[in-house]
Amino acid sequence: MADTDILETQTAATSSVAGIDQSVGDFKYDVKYDFDAGTGLSERTIHYISEVKKEAPWIHEFRLNALKTFLAKPLPTHWATRDLENINFDKIRYYLSQGTKPKRSWDEVPADIKKTFERLGIPEQERKFLAGVEAQFDSEAAYSNIKEVVAKQGVIFLNSSEALRTHPEIFRRWFGKVIPTGDNKFSALNSAVFSGGSFIYVPPGVKVAHPLQAYFRINAENFGQFERTLIIVDEGSEVTYMEGCTAPKFSTTTLHSAVVELVALKGAKIQYITVQNWAPNVFNLVTKRGLAHEEAEIKWIDCNIGSRLTIKYPGVVLRGRKSRGEVISIALANDGQHQDTGAKMVHAADETTSTIVAKSISVGQGRSTYRGLVHIPRHLKGCKNNTECDALLINTNSRTDTYPAITVRGQQHAAQHEASVSKVSEEMIFYMQSRGLTEAQAMSLAVNGFVNDLVRQFPMEYSVELKRLIDLEMEGSVG
Amino acid sequence: MSALPDIQTAAPNGAFTSEMLAAHLAALGHLPKWWLDLKREAWNRFAALPLPQRTNELWRFSNVTGLKLDGYTLPALADLKSQISNFKSPSAGAFPQAATLAFANNRALPGEALPADLREEGVIFEPIETALAGHADLFRQHFMAQPVNLGSEKFAALNAALTTSGAFLYVPRDVELAQPLVVTHVLAGAGSAVFPHTLVILGDNARATLVENFLSADPAEAGFVTGVNDLYAGPGAQLTYVGTQNWSPGTLAFQLNSTVVQRDARVLSLNLHLGGRQSRHESHSRLQGPGAYSEMLALTVAQGAQEFDQRTLQSHQVPNTGSNLLYKNVLLDQARTIFSGLIIVDPDAQKTDAYQSNRNLLLSDEAEANSLPGLEIQANDVRCTHGATSGHVDEEQMFYLKSRGITAAVARELLVFGFFEEVLNKLENEQLHAALRDLIQTKFTH
Numbered sequence: 001m002a003d004t005d006i007l008e009t010q011t012a013a014t015s016s017v018a019g020i021d022q023s024v025g026d027f028k029y030d031v032k033y034d035f036d037a038g039t040g041l042s043e044r045t046i047h048y049i050s051e052v053k054k055e056a057p058w059i060h061e062f063r064l065n066a067l068k069t070f071l072a073k074p075l076p077t078h079w080a081t082r083d084l085e086n087i088n089f090d091k092i093r094y095y096l097s098q099g100t101k102p103k104r105s106w107d108e109v110p111a112d113i114k115k116t117f118e119r120l121g122i123p124e125q126e127r128k129f130l131a132g133v134e135a136q137f138d139s140e141a142a143y144s145n146i147k148e149v150v151a152k153q154g155v156i157f158l159n160s161s162e163a164l165r166t167h168p169e170i171f172r173r174w175f176g177k178v179i180p181t182g183d184n185k186f187s188a189l190n191s192a193v194f195s196g197g198s199f200i201y202v203p204p205g206v207k208v209a210h211p212l213q214a215y216f217r218i219n220a221e222n223f224g225q226f227e228r229t230l231i232i233v234d235e236g237s238e239v240t241y242m243e244g245c246t247a248p249k250f251s252t253t254t255l256h257s258a259v260v261e262l263v264a265l266k267g268a269k270i271q272y273i274t275v276q277n278w279a280p281n282v283f284n285l286v287t288k289r290g291l292a293h294e295e296a297e298i299k300w301i302d303c304n305i306g307s308r309l310t311i312k313y314p315g316v317v318l319r320g321r322k323s324r325g326e327v328i329s330i331a332l333a334n335d336g337q338h339q340d341t342g343a344k345m346v347h348a349a350d351e352t353t354s355t356i357v358a359k360s361i362s363v364g365q366g367r368s369t370y371r372g373l374v375h376i377p378r379h380l381k382g383c384k385n386n387t388e389c390d391a392l393l394i395n396t397n398s399r400t401d402t403y404p405a406i407t408v409r410g411q412q413h414a415a416q417h418e419a420s421v422s423k424v425s426e427e428m429i430f431y432m433q434s435r436g437l438t439e440a441q442a443m444s445l446a447v448n449g450f451v452n453d454l455v456r457q458f459p460m461e462y463s464v465e466l467k468r469l470i471d472l473e474m475e476g477s478v479g
Numbered sequence: 480m481s482a483l484p485d486i487q488t489a490a491p492n493g494a495f496t497s498e499m500l501a502a503h504l505a506a507l508g509h510l511p512k513w514w515l516d517l518k519r520e521a522w523n524r525f526a527a528l529p530l531p532q533r534t535n536e537l538w539r540f541s542n543v544t545g546l547k548l549d550g551y552t553l554p555a556l557a558d559l560k561s562q563i564s565n566f567k568s569p570s571a572g573a574f575p576q577a578a579t580l581a582f583a584n585n586r587a588l589p590g591e592a593l594p595a596d597l598r599e600e601g602v603i604f605e606p607i608e609t610a611l612a613g614h615a616d617l618f619r620q621h622f623m624a625q626p627v628n629l630g631s632e633k634f635a636a637l638n639a640a641l642t643t644s645g646a647f648l649y650v651p652r653d654v655e656l657a658q659p660l661v662v663t664h665v666l667a668g669a670g671s672a673v674f675p676h677t678l679v680i681l682g683d684n685a686r687a688t689l690v691e692n693f694l695s696a697d698p699a700e701a702g703f704v705t706g707v708n709d710l711y712a713g714p715g716a717q718l719t720y721v722g723t724q725n726w727s728p729g730t731l732a733f734q735l736n737s738t739v740v741q742r743d744a745r746v747l748s749l750n751l752h753l754g755g756r757q758s759r760h761e762s763h764s765r766l767q768g769p770g771a772y773s774e775m776l777a778l779t780v781a782q783g784a785q786e787f788d789q790r791t792l793q794s795h796q797v798p799n800t801g802s803n804l805l806y807k808n809v810l811l812d813q814a815r816t817i818f819s820g821l822i823i824v825d826p827d828a829q830k831t832d833a834y835q836s837n838r839n840l841l842l843s844d845e846a847e848a849n850s851l852p853g854l855e856i857q858a859n860d861v862r863c864t865h866g867a868t869s870g871h872v873d874e875e876q877m878f879y880l881k882s883r884g885i886t887a888a889v890a891r892e893l894l895v896f897g898f899f900e901e902v903l904n905k906l907e908n909e910q911l912h913a914a915l916r917d918l919i920q921t922k923f924t925h
Contacts (some may be wrong), residue, residue: 079536378845393859397826402854405539408839408869409847415870421856421863 025246025277027119028219029112033138037095037430039222042195043067049095049193056168065189066181072293073185078356081338083309087283089395092224092255094193095139102134102159113142120246122215125461132157133212136227137217139195146212154203155239157212160228163199170201173233177318178261178291186285186311190226190259197227197258202268204238209238211273211459216256218247218282224255231261233268233296242273242459246306249279253308256282262290269297275462277306277469280336283308289344292352294320301458304331304339305469311370315344318352318383328454329358332464333366334473342371342404343387347413351382358389359451363473364400369401370419379410389419392450394443394474424450444474492531493548494672495637497522503553503641508546513619515610521639528633532876537630540817540849541788545731545757551703552842553641554671555583573917574910577658577689578604582644583665585673599652604660607676617649621711625737629761629790631705634733638674638707645676648689652682652713659688659721659911664712666704666726667696677708681716681744683843688719693726693734701729701756708736712744714768719747721911723918726754728783735761740800744770747905751915752779752913753786753922759788766793766800775804776902779813780895780922781846791820793833795851801832807902808839809895819851822865835865840898842872842891885914892923 007027023309037048045066050060075084104108106123117123117135122143126133132146134157141159150157156167163171181191198214218225233239234334247254256278270290278284284307290298300314316325327343345354360368368391376383391400402419424446432442455463500522504515530546531538563641576894577597581588587610627635646662664675679689690852704726712718726732732755741745752758764773779787794804808816818837839848850867872894880890899919906912 078534097895176484391854391856393856393861396829396859397857398859399857400854401856402852402865404850404852404867406850406867406869407540407839407847408850410844411841411846411871412844413869413871416866417762417850417852418866419852419854419864420673421861423859423861 009107015432017197020354025120026279029116030246031112031219035095035097035099036093039093040090041067041092041094045094046192048053049195050052052095052097053100053195057324059164062176063192066188069182070185070188070192073182073188073325075185080311081309081340083338086219087253091222092158093220093222094224094226095195095221096220097138097140099307100140100161102144102162104145106143109143113137116217116219117143117215120215125213130213131208132212134159134198134214135217136196136214136459138220138223138225141196150208153208155206155208156199158199160199160230161195162195167199170232171199171230174261174263174423175230176463178263178289179259179287183287186257186288187259190228190257194226194228194259197229198231198241199229200231200239200241202233202239204234205236207238208240211242214241214243215273216243216245217352218256220255221250222252222254224257227258229258229260231270232263233265233270235265235417236267238269240271240273242462244275244277246277247279247282250281252281254279254282256286257283258286260286260288264290264292264296264298266279266294268293271299271301273301273458273462274303275460275466276304276310279306280308282307284312286312288312290316290325292316292318292320292325293391296320297324299326299328300343301328302330302341304341305464308336309338309340310338313373314343315346316354317346317348318354319348321349322351323349324352325354327356327358329356329455330451331360331368332470332473333360333362333368335364335366338369338451340369340371344373345375347376347380347383347385351381353384355385356387357454358414359392360400361392361394361447361450361452362400363394363396365399367399367401369403372404374404374406374415376408376413376415380410382411383413385415387417390450391419391421392447393421393423394447444471447474490527491548494551495525495548498525499553500640507643510608511570511612511615518640521636525633525636525640529638532634532751535630537790539819539851541759542757543787545786548703550670551672552670554668556568556586575658577656577663579661579663580604580606580641580646581665582606582675584667585644586672587644599658600654602654602656603647603649605647607645607647607678608643614649618647618678621678621707621709624705625709625738625739625763625765627707627735627761629763629792631733631735631759631761634705635707635735638676638705638735640888642674642676642707644674645678647678650681650685650687652887652915653684654682655686656688659690659908660692662689664691664693665696666694666702666730667700668702669700670702672703675704675706677706679710679718679720681712681718683713684715685713686717690719690721690911691723693722693724695727695730698727700727704729704730704732705732708734710736710738710746710748712738712740712746714742714744716741716744718908720749721906721915722748723915724750724752724754724758725757725918728754728756728785730755732758734759736763738762738764738767738772738773740764740771743770744768745772745774747774747776747779749776749902749906751918753918754776754787757786757788759790761790763792764794765803766795766802767797769797769799771800773802774905775802776905778808778899778902778919779808779816779841780919781808781810781816782813782922783814786815787816789819793822793835795822795824795828795831798828799830800828802834804835805902806837807899808848809842809898810839810848811842813843813845815847815849817849817851818867819853820842820865821853821855823862824856824858824861824863829858829860831858831861831863833861833863837867839869840872840895841869
């Protein structure tokens with residue numbers, strides 16, 4: 001292992017659930033990396049990554065093809081914000097690690113990295129309420145462990161790079177099937193340089209009682225993190241997966257571009273919870289999609305609080321009869337932030353149903369955008385979609401946009417979309433102030449009330465922290 | 480007149496060649512030079528702009544491959560009489576009218592002139608070519624003053640370059656017209672291209688209702704249409720505009736509408752879409768004075784392989800304005816509809832109250848409804864909501880009607896009219912309301 005030069009740039013913060021409190025994440029340690037692919041992206045970068053990871057030839061080939069697709073595709077600025085043009089792909093470092101094998105015990109994790117995760121409270125939460133944890137530091141997982149009871153049920157929970165080596169047969173069967181390389185420019189980028197991320201396989205009939213968690217940490221400046229997550233839940237099984245992420249605030253831009261594929265086989269249930277709290281210099285461009293087989297259910301709970309620009313629309317392809325898809329999306333955009341989030345529902349079988357509930361809050365000059373796609377093709381019957389989007393604007397110059405696209409073919413379906421935009425009512429604030437609350441407290445309470453019905457669906461630890469974070473973001477938003 | 484180009488050419492401007500423009504201008508030597516210069520400039524814009532691309536968000540879901548411009552021609556005058564002698568198409572007409580204007584193949588036909596008292600009050604209702612010579616200042620101030628910006632800039636330029644027909648209406652301050660004015664545009668002959676242009680200016684507190692009927696002389700003949708329509712309601716004015724589009728089923732049609740609503744003015748526009756093979760309708764309402772209100776309504780019956788492509792924009796540019804959009808589509812057979820609407824609330828346009836709703840009733844397994852209801856809000860003290868639904872007829876209502884001995888086909892028709900009634904009810908003129916119902920009815924009798 002590398003000798004490390006630990007340099008703490010901030011004093012320790014209070015413990016909190018992974019990634020929710022941004023102030024908790026805003027610190028960095030100087031780490032010396034054993035493996036560094038350098039800056040810029042070329043075939044050499046890919047040769048380097050494949051060599052470090054000792055990858056099979058088919059993966060190497062897959063990466064090279066993806067690179068071609070990435071280079072050939074233009075930035076999607078015909079619909080997305082031109083802020084994307086500010087990403088300088090030649091200045092980014094695509095691979096940084098201290099080694100490719102994650103540790104099974106925190107004692108073995110190098111001191112500098114361990115200290116990072118201790119400060120973020122990860123080992124503590126693992127003891128308290130998680131069935132398994134993976135902690136990724138820049139390009140590779142530093143720690144990955146699953147509780148023995150869960151492992152005994154046959155559940156596989158590994159870092160993706162490891163899973164590619166140890167379970168190539170399951171991995172290869174589903175890898176890139178839900179989100180093909182060419183889905184969009186950033187899924188192609190991820191396919192070219194992916195590293196880390198989680199791999200989960202739940203065998204038939206297993207209900208994993210406690211959530212599995214992954215924690216993603218960017219530590220290095222000018223860095224791009226490209227984790228790849230693949231979750232396969234076999235017939236009749238259930239799993240809940242949670243991810244959190246943080247990075248220190250750098251003056252330069254950082255890129256995070258993940259691909260997450262979920263496969264729910266017949267009757268399976270997957271719940272995927274994200275609390276995104278990247279620092280405000282991070283471009284967060286993520287593709288997430290699930291494939292639901294017959295009577296399966298996939299639910300995305302997606303909270304976006306941090307980052308400079310997030311572009312992310314978790315989706316479900318409802319391939320099996322009576323499958324169900326759900327997206328619950330909460331976004332908070334503060335000054336300088338643009339949360340371009342939403343959902344995609346593709347109905348590809350009879351009697352499939354989907355629900356989208358999106359709530360966004362724009363503070364100061366923050367901009368939140370809902371973008372959605374609902375597709376119900378012909379020759380199907382009994383498909384239903386219900387979409388609700390509510391936007392709350394806090395300041396006079398806050399901004400919100402809504403861009404849904406709904407296609408319904410045939411007369412045997414029902415789709416409905418509703419959206420509203422509002423501000424916090426002055427009477428409500430006045431009432432609370434008359435009861436002794438400050439204006440900021442009242443505003444915070446109103447915002448919490450706005451998202452309360454969604455937050456209640458979160459695991460307890462997350463909902464408490466999310467409320468705290470909203471309080472934090474609302475400080476200084478009034479007056 | 481230039482010869483028809485080879486159908487095989489892939490030239491983006493198809494039949495619309497510079498020879499066509501030269502011949503067109505040569506016949507307009509009696510008109511002012513500024514008008515001909517304006518047409519040349521418009522032509523240059525048309526020629527320079529590309530045809531819509533599939534990747535253009537403003538054309539999302541549209542069949543852009545259907546927009547080929549080959550094979551059309553500016554119809555010759557000589558053929559007109561025989562073409563409209565066997566006139567078969569229905570239009571909304573059975574209601575009292577103050578005056579009428581009619582145009583066939585870009586040329587004015589005799590109409591019913593304004594009553595003398597209205598003329599004395601200063602009302603102007605005449606073909607644009609007459610108005611641009613006689614009221615040049617007023618005309619130039621408003622002609623295409625509002626840019627077309629919802630995707631069909633190229634076609635708007637083509638209209639300005641080639642238009643010779645359409646109505647100019649000016650109602651001076653405080654003048655109220657009790658009865659509607661009616662404009663009829665007829666397309667005759669296969670391959671004919673027509674370019675209706677409408678310019679309406681209402682002075683302060685003026686009131687008027689304008690009905691425009693667009694139809695083909697023979698439903699069997701396919702043509703090409705690009706219409707442009709500019710409505711301007713001055714402070715306190717009230718304008719009701721009804722457009723009925725019933726082009727032949729093979730026609731490619733663009734209609735590009737712009738509405739400006741000034742302080743305390745109200746505009747209600749209702750567009751009925753029945754005809755055309757592929758028909759695109761763009762409508763942009765600009766609310767420019769406090770208290771301005773725009774009601775945007777549309778009804779569509781989409782049949783066979785028809786595509787109706789509707790794009791709307793509600794621009795709230797100052798505080799205290801309102802708008803309400805309700806677009807209802809009925810889809811049969813393999814028809815497609817696209818509704819793409821946007822409400823933009825500018826920064827500082829506080830106290831905006833805007834609503835947008837698209838309802839699609841699908842009556843066939845092969846029909847397809849696309850909805851893109853959008854919002855862009857940059858002020859916080861606003862009430863903005865939108866909704867879109869796509870669904871089928873209520874089985875219980877159907878069952879009830881059938882149990883009363885009504886056949887399925889008739890029951891379905893009744894439910895369609897029930898679905899449309901919410902929009903038709905917004906018209907205060909009952910005879911006009913009834914005329915529109917009769918016109919819709921023609922789509923259901925074979």
